[in-house]
Amino acid sequence: xxxxxxxxxxxxxxxxxxxxxxxxxxxxxxxxxxxxxxxxxxxxxxxxxxxxxxxxxxxxxxxxxxxxxxxxxxxxxxxxxxxxxxxxxxxxxxxxxxxxxxxxxxxxxxxxxxxxxxxxxxxxxxxxxxxxxxxxxxxxxxxxxxxxxxxxxxxxxxxxxxxxxxxxxxxxxxxxxxxxxxxxxxxxxxxxxxxxxxxxxxxxxxxxxxxxxxxxxxxxxxxxxxxxxxxxxxxxxxxxxxxxxxxxxxxxxxxxxxxxxxxxxxxxxxxxxxxxxxxxxxxxxxxxxxxxxxxxxxxxxxxxxxxxxxxxxxxxxxxxxxxxxxxxxxxxxxxxxxxxxxxxxxxxxxxxxxxxxxxxxxxxxxxxxxxxxxxxxxxxxxxxxxxxxxxxxxxxxxxxxxxxxxxxxxxxxxxxxxxxxxxxxxxxxxxxxxxxxxxxxxxxxxxxxxxxxxxxxxxxxxxxxxx
Numbered sequence: 378x379x380x381x382x383x384x385x386x387x388x389x390x391x392x393x394x395x396x397x398x399x400x401x402x403x404x405x406x407x408x409x410x411x412x413x414x415x416x417x418x419x420x421x422x423x424x425x426x427x428x429x430x431x432x433x434x435x436x437x438x439x440x441x442x443x444x445x446x447x448x449x450x451x452x453x454x455x456x457x458x459x460x461x462x463x464x465x466x467x468x469x470x471x472x473x474x475x476x477x478x479x480x481x482x483x484x485x486x487x488x489x490x491x492x493x494x495x496x497x498x499x500x501x502x503x504x505x506x507x508x509x510x511x512x513x514x515x516x517x518x519x520x521x522x523x524x525x526x527x528x529x530x531x532x533x534x535x536x537x538x539x540x541x542x543x544x545x546x547x548x549x550x551x552x553x554x555x556x557x558x559x560x561x562x563x564x565x566x567x568x569x570x571x572x573x574x575x576x577x578x579x580x581x582x583x584x585x586x587x588x589x590x591x592x593x594x595x596x597x598x599x600x601x602x603x604x605x606x607x608x609x610x611x612x613x614x615x616x617x618x619x620x621x622x623x624x625x626x627x628x629x630x631x632x633x634x635x636x637x638x639x640x641x642x643x644x645x646x647x648x649x650x651x652x653x654x655x656x657x658x659x660x661x662x663x664x665x666x667x668x669x670x671x672x673x674x675x676x677x678x679x680x681x682x683x684x685x686x687x688x689x690x691x692x693x694x695x696x697x698x699x700x701x702x703x704x705x706x707x708x709x710x711x712x713x714x715x716x717x718x719x720x721x722x723x724x725x726x727x728x729x730x731x732x733x734x735x736x737x738x739x740x741x742x743x744x745x746x747x748x749x750x751x752x753x754x755x756x757x758x759x760x761x762x763x764x765x766x767x768x769x770x771x772x773x774x775x776x777x778x779x780x781x782x783x784x785x786x787x788x789x790x791x792x793x794x795x796x797x798x799x800x801x802x803x804x805x806x807x808x809x810x811x812x813x814x815x816x817x818x819x820x821x822x823x824x825x826x827x828x829x830x831x832x833x834x835x836x837x838x839x840x841x842x843x844x
Contacts (some may be wrong), residue, residue, distance in 0.1 A: 397806025400831025464815025488518030574602025615811025622672025625775030669818030
């Protein structure tokens with residue numbers, strides 16, 4: 378890779394160095410375009426949220442080396458439609474699903490490696506391919522490939538201004554190592570993520586509750602490119618209050634805790650708020666289809682705090698998070714340890730235990746263990762909390778990425794306010810994921826959207842630059 382030379386006019390300027398940005402950069406470079414990637418983070422923290430990922434949701438018609446059975450378009454679409462409650466652009470969603478079928482081979486050609494199909498409790502062996510070494514290994518492979526191809530990469534390079542005239546990108550203002558400069562290119566690919574690290578912007582959507590949110594990923598996703606494009610007249614899509622928000626350990630760091638702070642015990646016990654009350658059906662569906670609603674649910678609770686409580690029976694049946702649980706020999710003792718009102722928690726547990734209708738417990742399927750006469754119910758995996766010691770994990774909303782983004786068409790072109798596509802501006806990844814994800818989440822689909830639209834954006838940007 379040659380040195381970055383901002384006196385050059387590159388064919389393609391990519392803002393953002395995560396999965397979507399690198400997929401765009403590699404694709405454009407393989408089409409013969411000169412490419413500059415601007416990564417806002419230092420090199421050691423490059424790749425945005427992508428370095429915290431683990432898997433890729435993939436359509437396939439038959440078993441593969443890393444996926445079992447089959448996962449065809451209509452089932453994938455029904456899964457997506459269910460978690461989004463229909464708040465999705467079906468045309469773009471189905472296009473993404475179909476395109477995912479050819480992605481694994483392409484990813485491997487760029488250096489990605491996958492582990493054998495995953496077993497255990499996540500029920501993902503048929504739908505999701507897991508990266509060997511996780512997202513950081515994937516992104517290191519992409520960076521190696523990009524550098525070998527001659528993609529130029531600037532770190533500590535934040536886009537702070539965009540010159541957009543008559544739906545056309547004419548240049549960018551960039552801060553590199555604290556100094557402002559200009560960058561020119563014939564086309565622009567925006568892959569700089571959402572605004573989840575911008576607490577002020579989150580506060581506009583959520584009010585004071587946002588101050589209690591933890592940010593699972595990079596602190597560099599401030600939404601600057603998104604705001605610049607919206608100010609330039611781009612059409613928005615999505616609700617600023619909708620986001621990928623999961624239940625993570627309240628003891629985690631404010632930023633960059635990543636996957637290890639996620640708490641996966643929710644379906645195997647009960648969840649109570651600081652008043653000691655349950656507030657949602659913990660057994661509604663398999664965890665990969667419901668884990669991303671729990672951050673929003675907790676965000677709506679007093680002080681944005683909740684507690685996942687289990688007894689000894691589920692221990693070993695979920696992936697343990699990085700922090701050990703709070704442990705007690707009785708429910709009353711546990712309440713005291715958590716700072717909850719003892720009588721309130723004991724009453725909640727007593728009511729839950731009385732409502733449990735035991736069946737054949739099986740955490741690997743939608744079993745028949747449920748509650749009756751309880752609000753909210755627990756639809757599956759309901760077992761009495763009666764075997765000490767008891768354990769609890771304190772939970773906060775963990776924001777991964779936001780869904781307010783830029784409207785795009787099937788060529789990844791940014792759509793402007795007059796519903797016409799921009800002439801030479803494209804978008805991929807979290808900055809446009811709201812086109813597919815109006816609400817909810819499906820495990821692994823964020824990487825699918827970024828990979829599919831990154832490749833499209835790179836292809837289209839290279840083609841447009843040549844013309």
